[in-house]
Amino acid sequence: MSDNGPEVDPPEPAEPLPDAALGAETPPEADALSDADAPTPEPEAEPEPEIEPQPDPEAEVIADTDPEPEIAPQPEPDVSSAPVTAAADGPPPIWMRRRWQIGAGVAALFVIFMIWLVGSLPLGQALEPLENPTLVLVAADGRPIAKRGSYKEEPVEVAKLPKYVPGAFIAIEDRRFYSHMGIDPKAIARAMSANAKAGGVAEGGSTITQQLAKNAFLSNKRTLRRKAQEAIIALYLEARLSKDEILSRYLSSVYFGDGAFGLRAAARHYFDKTPETLSIGEAAMLAGLVKAPSRLAPTENLQGARERMRIVLGAMADTGLISKAQARSAGRGVRPYGGRKPIPTGSYFADWVIPQAKAAMEASYGETVVKTTLDTNLQAQAEKILARALDRDGKVLNAGQGALVAMRTDGRVVAMVGGRDYKVSQFNRADAARQPGSAFKLFVYLAALREGWTPTSPILDAPVEVSGWKPKNHEVKYAGRMVPLITAFAGSSNVAAVRLAKEIGRDKIVRTARDLGITEPIPNDLTLALGTGPMSLVQLTAAYAAIDAGETPVIAHGLADWRKPKGVHKLGKAELAGMRDLLRSATQRGTGIEAAIPGAFGKTGTTQDYRDALFVGYVGDLVVGVWVGNDNNASMNGVVGGGLPAKIWKEFASYAVARNAPKATLVEAEPVVTEELAVPELPLDGTLPEGVEAPAAADAPPGAPAPPTAPVAEPAPAAPPPAAAEAPRT
Template sequence: MPELSYNDNTPEVRRLADPLERPMRPDPFDTNRSSAGRAGADSHGDREPYAYERGRLISERERLRQKYDAERDGDDPEPYDDRDALPPYATGTVPRRKRPIGRWILRGFGIGIVLLVIAIIWLAITAPLSKSLQPPTPPSITLTADDGTPIARRGAIIGKPVDAAKLPPHVTQAFLAIEDRRFYSHWGVDPRGIARAAWANMGSGGVRQGGSTITQQLAKNAFLDSDRTATRKIREAMIAFWLEAWLSKDEILSRYLSNVYFGDNTYGISAAAKHYFGRTPDTLNVGQAAMLAGLVKAPSRLAPTSNLEGARKRQAVVVGAMVAAGFLTKAEGDAVRPQRVLASRPGQLPNGTYFADWILPEARDQAGEVKTETTVQTTLDPRLQRAAERTVARAGLRQAQVALVAMRPDGRVVAMVGGKDYRKSPFNRATQARRQPGSTFKLFVYLAAMRQGLTPDSTIEDRPVTIGDWSPKNSDGRYQGTITLRQAFARSSNVAAARLTQQVGVKAVIKAARDLGISTPIPNEATIGLGTSTVSLLELTAAYAAIAREQYPVQPRGLADVREKGWYQSLTGGATEIPSKIHDEMLDLLAASIRNGTGRQANLTVDAFGKTGTTSDNKDALFVGFARDLVVGVWVGNDDNSSNPGLSGGGIPARIWRDFMQSALGIAPVAAPPPAVEEVDPDALPSDEEDNAVLPLGGEIEGLGLNLKMGEDGTISVGPSHRDRQEGPPLRDDRRPPEDEPGYDGEQ
């Protein structure tokens, strides 16, 4: 065994002197601990107190000293007795080793490499180069009528991609002169441009210039939003470096010119050249190219269609920049004249109509991911649409609104009017509004009755009735006693409908409505027979189309191409035939309503079927019916759900329905019957049945916007209303009608 020196720095000494170099073991001779404690310490030696180990070290040191004193010769030097003589491991004062600066440099370089790899991976995922080829906004969709005639265009006008290398030099030079004069010399970020813009902005006290290069603008337009934050600017610079590393300068310039915004919802120089000048990019002159380049700074504000003076001033600035950059001589710059834009654009389509707004979401869904301008064919019939708009315009409405839907029995919508004026109120009352249908809902009550074996000749009591705490009344206050279902349906008896609902059951009525396509909530109450629930005009018209088609349900659609149903829809969503007997009975009832009931003003020279509907306080008036292969629904009312004195479904709505049908079907008006000679009972009360209001001699006819007067000699003249009614211009009615509508207890 080698001799141990007190000052030796051997592993054995280090293990004895340094508690970090040797395991911490409990003292088996420690009598102050129990056997259990010792056993625990033996298995958990690392929990021994540090003070105990320090004492062990001192004991070992003394033993080594004594051993060294006993073995050393007389000539050996006396060991130092101070702590400086102890090895560093014994005192616990290990000096810190000096690490070379080169190691820190290597570590920093390694961290930089790792961050660079992470940045490249992040850019490859979040900023794929292919994205710079895509338009920054969905391209436009052009909707056409069933004959291919364009009817509306919605979305941005996206131009075709261009190759900057193939454009005339003055076109690209106009953009380089005003946007990025050192485009071909920088690497995506221009420090000189940033410094120049910062100095100019400091001098002006605001943001007057920008330092973004064309590459940075492409990065922002294609990959980022428009937030002005430091984080976004850093990302913009990183993506600019990324684009410069992988694309050539001409490729970057080409993608920039193909996607930049020029105002008027126009993207790309191809679309802008055609939109403003009717030209292609390769035929633009210097002035036109300069004007387009000047629009990039503030396209919405400088669009020449709305701010020609501002666009021309900006054009002059660009021409001056081209002269300063050496792209034009002074004489060439002075020769450039202010440019003109197209005064009108042949074939320009409206951005929106009631029909286009309704069908556009479905058209986009059918077209899928659109990368270029797309054309989608609809079911709209231009002739019928013009007839509907013309009929509504001639209806004599004042403040009241109107909606009309015309469809084929299979659900193809061929005409739609959602209001009097789309520009003033784009809210579509035919599809978006949910109003009470009034007595038009009685269709489902009588269908449920026919399903249970009743017939139009079955009888029912037309007498006052109380169901729970509800006592419905007829609108005219008169009751006929025992009548047939045909008579009850024709005169729109409320008490008969309430009795019939109670007889067949509320659930049977709800099922009939659901079968015919009504999807809106229907309360489980007896009052539903009078139309207390809400429904859209489009859905209600489709329910009547099911009777016309003899199949249910009928799904309204506005696209010419019908998507194939999935297997689940094919199994569960097929059409169901209406039994011929029930179908004939429903036609009998609907014809009686027009022939000698509340819908007499909708009578045609061909077989016509329909039903009137009026809600309490004359808030809503409807007429829904069909003739030949056309099903039409009409609604009239106020957006604020206010009352319209004198309004009823058999009045204005029935006349609108009749006039439209005559124009659409090409049929002549019904000849007025000769006046019948009747004996007048001076003691009889005048009739005031629905839609047959008493005409006071020498007085004013109550109605919506008619203002008619009948003189004592029988002449009718139009004059101002004497009612206390506001005669000012109508308020803007582009607000959404109230959703909560109070119920009512009878048709008026």
């Protein structure tokens, strides 16, 4: 039996025909009739009149042949009852024409798709570096503080690898890789059978080529459409690339867990080796990760990775790549490299600085190391102090969260705590917009100093009404007379701040805030004087840093190689000296006395119903902002800016000063000018300096919009919390 089927005897040759039969020509019509079918002769009819025949040209050509036998005419069939059939040479029916049109359209679309695929599919995409490579953030001292993103190194070439390395992947993922054309029907049938028996997805039928198509060009969605696209691209890849090229691209792009893409990155990450130096067991472990990289990563699940490795070694022995003895011994002692300490994937500071780092990055292989401004010692201390304060007082005061940001006078952030515990909540409260309360008065008073006011200029501390709005001081206490600006600022008088805002105008206050780097929207009415416009603690602290630095704006940043933008302006000597005197008065004799340490300048802030409490200030070249409150905006139990926030600020600033940490910047600030002050220590009891006349009380601005419920000012820390429902703004 041959490959073409059973053998059969050849047919016997036919007998030769007589010569007469070969020479005589039989009319086709006569051949079609048998003797039995010959027509019966009709009786002779009466002769018709003779008509002279016309010569027939064809008759002359065949004159030598016998006359054609006469055949009686057949009666015409009755077509009235016969079924109607299409003529053989007539047009096709409409339904057939439509089918042809649809088929032609589908074929045309397929051809167009294949042309598009050939022209647009980026075959080198699997070898390209990642758009978002691994980013390793290091502190100012070079210590790694966070690692984010995916990791990919240079591509591998199969020809340069030991045979058992690519062989391990072929043995476990696609044994028929070198014999199929991108799609393996046998593997698909086997997978369908296994999945049917298991009642779910127990086995996959995708080839290595299909996996490359999915990894490089498609999403991970499990849909029929995606599988169809995967199959088409796989066929195209097989037609365009060699098997080794396909395998090289696959090994260079497949995911191995822990953010490692590609064999070279995985070998470096897990074993601190190159792919060319992997052992049989290490190659088998890496090949085993492809099935479930996140679940089987040996850094997290060493036992699972080893069990999978043994399965791969068995498959390698089954294919003859290694011996069974090698399969039994190759996996002994295989474990991931333990020389690296795990790096946290994130922190409040890392989350804040990564967008700055990515803006200056390009796609690359390997890891990108970025040096930041973070001081790890100050960062650890900030986390400890804030957590301890909230643990100690938070429950009694109903203060559930807090934030702290510390920077140098040039904006270099050295510590950032965005909440109580990053593992519990990654929401960065240091960068969230909250109302600053009376901490915003920095901009009101600085705008006045720019307009020629001085710390001794008088302002009326008495009730005021603005279009139905009646701002109040804390505990509804007023001096009832003219007081110096420094007295109003130190005691955080709300009515004085509103009167001052009316005198100098909203536009000048907004311009001052913008000059100091505030970018958040600012209210259009006089409530802005009491800090009703939300802004982040980072921006607010940077604005206070501008007073310390003597120049504007100061932009908070976290990258060590950050460059100061153009357009920085020096503050005027008189306004700078006056503002520093105001800030010093608040910490020495005013609402911020709980933050008093030598050389401290700052301001308190508290919002309506005790929802937010802040203290922002500086000492030396260190500027610190502290906030406490609740994520749900719930009221705290009488917490004011001069209370818990000021205490946290003082503890952290005292540690930094005692540690004498190296300065991150040497911005020279203008010296404090005291010549303009009438007396060495300005009075806080409302007494005007000698020779200063009290002007008439300022009227409420006509037509001012009605603001929300009026805030009030906070007391000095020694005073008990107010019993009134309205919370202070300080």
